[in-house]
Amino acid sequence: MKAISKTALPDLFAALKGRVYVPVREGKGFGFAPWDGEIWPADYQNTIVPPKQILFPQTEDLYSFRMEGEDIAIDPASGPEEPIFIFGLRPCDHKGIELLDLVFRQGPYLDAPYSKRRDNTFLMVLGCKEGLPTCFCTSFGLEPAFAPGADWNMWDLGEVLLIEPGTAKGKELLDGLELFREATEEEVSQAKKLRDEARETITLQAPVEGITEGLQENFEHPLWEEVARKCLECGACTYLCPTCHCYDLQSTSVLGQGKRFRCWDSCMYCNYTLMAGGHNPRPTKRERVRNRFLHKLQYFPENHGEFGCVGCGRCLQNCPVHMDITRFMAQAKDVMAK
Amino acid sequence: MTNELIPQVAKVVAVRRETSDVKTFTFRGEGGLPFAYMPGQCAMVSLPSVGEAMFSITSSPTQEDMEFSIKRVGLVTEALHKLTLGQAVGVRGPYGNGFPLEMLQGKDLLFIGGGIGLAPLRSLINYCLDNRADYGGVDIIYGARSPQDLVFTDELFERWPKVEGVQVQTTVDVGDETWQGPVGVVTKLLEELNPDPQGRIAITCGPPIMIKFVLRTLAKLGYQDDQIITTLEKRMKCGVGKCGRCNIGGKYICVDGPVFTVAQLRDLPDEL
Amino acid sequence: MQRITDKMRKRAEELIAEGKAVRFLGWEKGSFWWQSPPVEIKEASQTGRLNWDLFCTANLAKYLQQMQSAEGKTGVFVKGCDARGINRLLRDGAIDRDKTYLVGIPCPGMIDPDKVRSLVGDGEVTITQTEEGLSLQGPLGSRKVALDEVALDKCLTCRHPEPVIYDELLEGAAREAFTGDPYEEARELEDLGSDERYDYWAKELSRCIRCYACRNVCPACNCIQCVFDMDRPNWLDGATNLSNNQVYQMIRFMHVAGRCIDCGECERACPMGIPLRKLAAKVDKDVNELFGPFEAGLDPEEKLPLGTFDPNDPDSFE
Ligand SMILES: Cc1cc2nc3c(=O)[nH]c(=O)nc-3n(C[C@H](O)[C@H](O)[C@H](O)COP(=O)(O)OP(=O)(O)OC[C@H]3O[C@@H](n4cnc5c(N)ncnc54)[C@H](O)[C@@H]3O)c2cc1C
Ligand code: SF4
Ligand code: SF4
Numbered sequence: 054m055k056a057i058s059k060t061a062l063p064d065l066f067a068a069l070k071g072r073v074y075v076p077v078r079e080g081k082g083f084g085f086a087p088w089d090g091e092i093w094p095a096d097y098q099n100t101i102v103p104p105k106q107i108l109f110p111q112t113e114d115l116y117s118f119r120m121e122g123e124d125i126a127i128d129p130a131s132g133p134e135e136p137i138f139i140f141g142l143r144p145c146d147h148k149g150i151e152l153l154d155l156v157f158r159q160g161p162y163l164d165a166p167y168s169k170r171r172d173n174t175f176l177m178v179l180g181c182k183e184g185l186p187t188c189f190c191t192s193f194g195l196e197p198a199f200a201p202g203a204d205w206n207m208w209d210l211g212e213v214l215l216i217e218p219g220t221a222k223g224k225e226l227l228d229g230l231e232l233f234r235e236a237t238e239e240e241v242s243q244a245k246k247l248r249d250e251a252r253e254t255i256t257l258q259a260p261v262e263g264i265t266e267g268l269q270e271n272f273e274h275p276l277w278e279e280v281a282r283k284c285l286e287c288g289a290c291t292y293l294c295p296t297c298h299c300y301d302l303q304s305t306s307v308l309g310q311g312k313r314f315r316c317w318d319s320c321m322y323c324n325y326t327l328m329a330g331g332h333n334p335r336p337t338k339r340e341r342v343r344n345r346f347l348h349k350l351q352y353f354p355e356n357h358g359e360f361g362c363v364g365c366g367r368c369l370q371n372c373p374v375h376m377d378i379t380r381f382m383a384q385a386k387d388v389m390a391k
Numbered sequence: 392m393t394n395e396l397i398p399q400v401a402k403v404v405a406v407r408r409e410t411s412d413v414k415t416f417t418f419r420g421e422g423g424l425p426f427a428y429m430p431g432q433c434a435m436v437s438l439p440s441v442g443e444a445m446f447s448i449t450s451s452p453t454q455e456d457m458e459f460s461i462k463r464v465g466l467v468t469e470a471l472h473k474l475t476l477g478q479a480v481g482v483r484g485p486y487g488n489g490f491p492l493e494m495l496q497g498k499d500l501l502f503i504g505g506g507i508g509l510a511p512l513r514s515l516i517n518y519c520l521d522n523r524a525d526y527g528g529v530d531i532i533y534g535a536r537s538p539q540d541l542v543f544t545d546e547l548f549e550r551w552p553k554v555e556g557v558q559v560q561t562t563v564d565v566g567d568e569t570w571q572g573p574v575g576v577v578t579k580l581l582e583e584l585n586p587d588p589q590g591r592i593a594i595t596c597g598p599p600i601m602i603k604f605v606l607r608t609l610a611k612l613g614y615q616d617d618q619i620i621t622t623l624e625k626r627m628k629c630g631v632g633k634c635g636r637c638n639i640g641g642k643y644i645c646v647d648g649p650v651f652t653v654a655q656l657r658d659l660p661d662e663l
Numbered sequence: 664m665q666r667i668t669d670k671m672r673k674r675a676e677e678l679i680a681e682g683k684a685v686r687f688l689g690w691e692k693g694s695f696w697w698q699s700p701p702v703e704i705k706e707a708s709q710t711g712r713l714n715w716d717l718f719c720t721a722n723l724a725k726y727l728q729q730m731q732s733a734e735g736k737t738g739v740f741v742k743g744c745d746a747r748g749i750n751r752l753l754r755d756g757a758i759d760r761d762k763t764y765l766v767g768i769p770c771p772g773m774i775d776p777d778k779v780r781s782l783v784g785d786g787e788v789t790i791t792q793t794e795e796g797l798s799l800q801g802p803l804g805s806r807k808v809a810l811d812e813v814a815l816d817k818c819l820t821c822r823h824p825e826p827v828i829y830d831e832l833l834e835g836a837a838r839e840a841f842t843g844d845p846y847e848e849a850r851e852l853e854d855l856g857s858d859e860r861y862d863y864w865a866k867e868l869s870r871c872i873r874c875y876a877c878r879n880v881c882p883a884c885n886c887i888q889c890v891f892d893m894d895r896p897n898w899l900d901g902a903t904n905l906s907n908n909q910v911y912q913m914i915r916f917m918h919v920a921g922r923c924i925d926c927g928e929c930e931r932a933c934p935m936g937i938p939l940r941k942l943a944a945k946v947d948k949d950v951n952e953l954f955g956p957f958e959a960g961l962d963p964e965e966k967l968p969l970g971t972f973d974p975n976d977p978d979s980f981e
């Protein structure tokens with residue numbers, strides 16, 4: 054384990070060859086932005102928009118086109134080239150990226166823009182000292198202050214950051230820079246203590262045992278109608294979720310010239326599945342809310358063997374009518390027991 | 392790494408009007424076929440300044456060119472209908488699982504199509520006829536709303552019936568003075584013909600309401616769920632299982648489908 | 664609060680039993696101290712879920728739109744701003760008065776959880792009402808405050824804490840109506856130079872993720888099909904960028920001009936912390952200056968400044 058004084062962080066960021074994203078104050082909370090010389094806010098907890106927006110931007114050009122007489126000239130958008138360093142993401146968001154990897158970097162097709170970026174991304178995870186009241190990462194077997202498989206895990210000991218590499222790439226970077234010293238034994242045990250104590254600060258729990266199997270049996274349960282009742286069908290919960298990956302493809306053009314881009318979309322929106330002729334397989338919010346919850350708790354486990362929720366708490370924190378996935382899970386468990 | 396979402400450019404080399412709102416287009420890429428495909432697979436066809444839509448490839452891979460039959464229903468399809476010879480379009484694909492050819496090998500085949508739903512079936516029919524020895528008897532039952540709504544009439548009335556072991560029956564919901572064939576819905580014809588389920592696979596495609604009644608009739612005639620194949624349609628954007636919108640339960644119709652046996656569909660939630 | 668909660672439960676139970684309402688909209692206690700989300704009660708036996716506290720902020724008016732197709736009358740508990748929301752929808756013909764039964768609740772003002780957090784932290788927070796005001800306990804300590812020290816900004820300038828439309832009222836006034844200048848903040852923004860003002864809004868709106876929470880929560884945004892949901896024609900594409908985001912909010916606020924009831928729900932719903940109430944206030948101020956004094960949502964038959972046709976209008980329509 055290595056240590057770096059926080060005052061030396063600007064040197065670290067300057068030494069990284071690529072674009073460095075750090076948490077910054079944004080709106081009512083925090084967000085990730087390219088480092089511009091400021092050190093990240095000390096009271097930083099989790100960001101409002103997850104770092105998925107760096108790897109899977111909300112709006113991204115795919116190609117530009119030009120109609121030339123009978124012909125079409127297509128010019129692919131130049132892909133992301135620069136290496137990306139995300140500094141200070143939380144373990145839940147690290148897991149969120151691993152889950153997006155399952156969607157975008159696996160299967161019969163790869164998502165090229167995402168994969169290219171991801172191949173060139175270095176993740177520097179900062180352990181949480183204390184969860185927010187809405188955090189329930191431990192329910193999904195995550196640890197608030199340690200992300201297995203992260204390039205770096207870091208712990209904030211006040212004056213210094215402790216760093217432990219978790220990948221070959223991580224070790225190489227750590228060894229290659231002269232900015233670090235060996236951590237003292239005292240510091241290592243402090244970090245361990247932080248890690249253990251962080252776990253205890255997570256108070257919210259969601260009942261995950263058997264939820265997938267239970268939901269498989271209850272597609273038509275009246276509970277769906279009941280939970281969906283208050284939903285306003287905005288997309289806040291999905292846009293802010295680190296694992297939601299739905300997108301739309303759209304074009305803009307003027308006089309035969311324009312570009313095609315993709316942008317986030319949400320299964321909560323009324324026209325998302327609307328078909329030619331007016332048929333909509335998910336016509337009301339009962340079906341849409343059901344799809345969101347089932348995608349996280351049933352379909353994702355069926356397809357990838359992992360839950361599609363990491364317990365980051367963003368949806369329950371930001372939903373204007375306080376839709377709470379943990380409460381839903383508890384209710385679902387109740388009806389399954391009956 | 393190529394970006395799956397970027398189409399290649401192909402040219403319209405033939406346009407054929409099937410009905411008042413269906414046209415069949417032949418596309419050719421720079422090196423011939425834009426890409427290899429199997430019967431039942433689909434592709435995204437685009438006019439970049441308008442948009443993109445998913446269509447079944449209606450030609451058979453045994454043919455030289457790639458064909459799409461497109462019904463005019465909205466923005467993109469309207470613009471596609473204005474295409475003339477030599478114009479360029481974008482195409483990307485192939486998408487979807489296609490028909491389970493292994494399962495069909497050596498079997499008698501029963502095709503039941505309605506309206507534009509004959510488009511994906513046509514690919515498989517021509518493929519089977521071009522590999523005639525691999526399949527048993529072929530029965531084709533096709534229905535449309537009126538004689539003017541029949542598609543692929545050349546094949547229905549001329550080419551297919553001439554092939555050994557192939558029977559084609561066409562019906563219309565409402566006839567007119569020119570129409571001499573059967574009148575009534577396809578299920579009526581199906582019941583009358585009553586093809587023996589033994590050693591036979593039924594493959595059906597058409598409007599949802601037709602499929603619903605066809606499935607019911609087939610069950611009545613003794614077909615098992617794993618003897619019936621159908622194709623599904625959902626709103627699609629990416630075609631590659633990432634954009635999220637075409638799912639039924641955990642299955643993405645664009646990659647896990649669009650072709651399913653009825654037995655497979657029974658395992659999916661009811662969200663058609 | 665408990666007294667009112669008890670009364671609510673009792674009245675809802677009675678009204679459902681009497682058949683005056685087949686269901687009731689109110690609030691229940693949520694998962695956290697700062698949440699009291701909307702709830703729909705369908706049986707007299709469930710009225711125990713109803714809860715009244717200082718977090719019943721969510722405006723219930725909007726839900727009446729989805730109840731239009733349901734059988735029978737929907738009972739609704741209304742605060743001052745819910746009531747104005749209902750007038751708003753009635754005025755637009757979006758809901759049917761005969762299908763609602765309104766029980767007015769005098770509102771003391773609702774709490775802004777962020778203001779509490781900044782005083783006592785988050786997590787285990789308890790808030791008790793005392794004679795003098797509120798006693799807050801949290802991980803950072805305890806504090807005694809007057810409600811208005813932690814109330815939502817919109818409540819501090821609320822001109823109608825008592826419902827303006829109801830079938831019955833649970834109790835009398837719980838807070839004094841604001842009589843000062845409602846446009847103080849709007850003036851402050853106006854006083855900035857135009858470049859600074861542009862920069863201010865550019866900075867704020869560049870964060871918008873176009874989740875449409877502000878629209879979906881708004882009782883003045885009651886169109887059955889919103890222009891932003893249409894794909895033929897597609898008025899605004901889905902790309903999030905400053906210009907699209909500006910167009911979005913400009914169209915939305917022009918559309919709620921003279922109809923906004925200042926319930927502040929848009930700002931509360933916005934996850935990105937965009938100060939939408941300031942935009943609302945500016946538009947409302949302009950409407951007042953251009954068309955004379957007007958407050959939306961006071962009367963179900965009010966004449967809307969931007970929705971009233973007069974053949975003698977000095978401006979031509981060409
Ligand atoms: C696997 C598959 C195979 C298909 N094969 C064929 C075929 O061989 N021939 C054929 O004519 N049609 C086929 N379709 C249907 C075709 O994709 C739609 O008719 C087409 O997308 C309509 O696009 P549009 O722009 O003209 O209509 P729009 O103007 O986009 O839309 C009109 C309405 O259609 C909806 N819509 C948009 N995209 C789709 C979509 N992909 N599917 C359904 N509704 C949509 C819109 O929400 C709107 O309500 C197939 C669809 C799928 C999913
Ligand atoms: S969910 Fe866990 S990892 Fe994520 S911010 Fe909260 S405590 Fe940290
Ligand atoms: S944020 Fe809440 S109201 Fe909005 S779509 Fe999600 S659950 Fe519904």
Ligand code: SF4
Pocket residue numbers: 290293294295296297349361362363364365366367368369378
């Ligand atoms: S569903 Fe909610 S809690 Fe779970 S990962 Fe998504 S935003 Fe976080």
Ligand code: SF4
Pocket residue numbers: 870871872873874875876877878929932933934935936937939
């Ligand atoms: S709620 Fe906020 S982020 Fe969402 S669309 Fe409105 S202004 Fe934008």
Ligand code: SF4
Pocket residue numbers: 877880881882883884919922923924925926927928929930940943
């Ligand atoms: S614009 Fe905002 S403040 Fe005005 S009525 Fe709508 S939600 Fe309420």
Ligand code: FES
Pocket residue numbers: 626627628629630631632633634635636637638643644645646
């Ligand atoms: S069309 Fe995008 S997932 Fe199927």
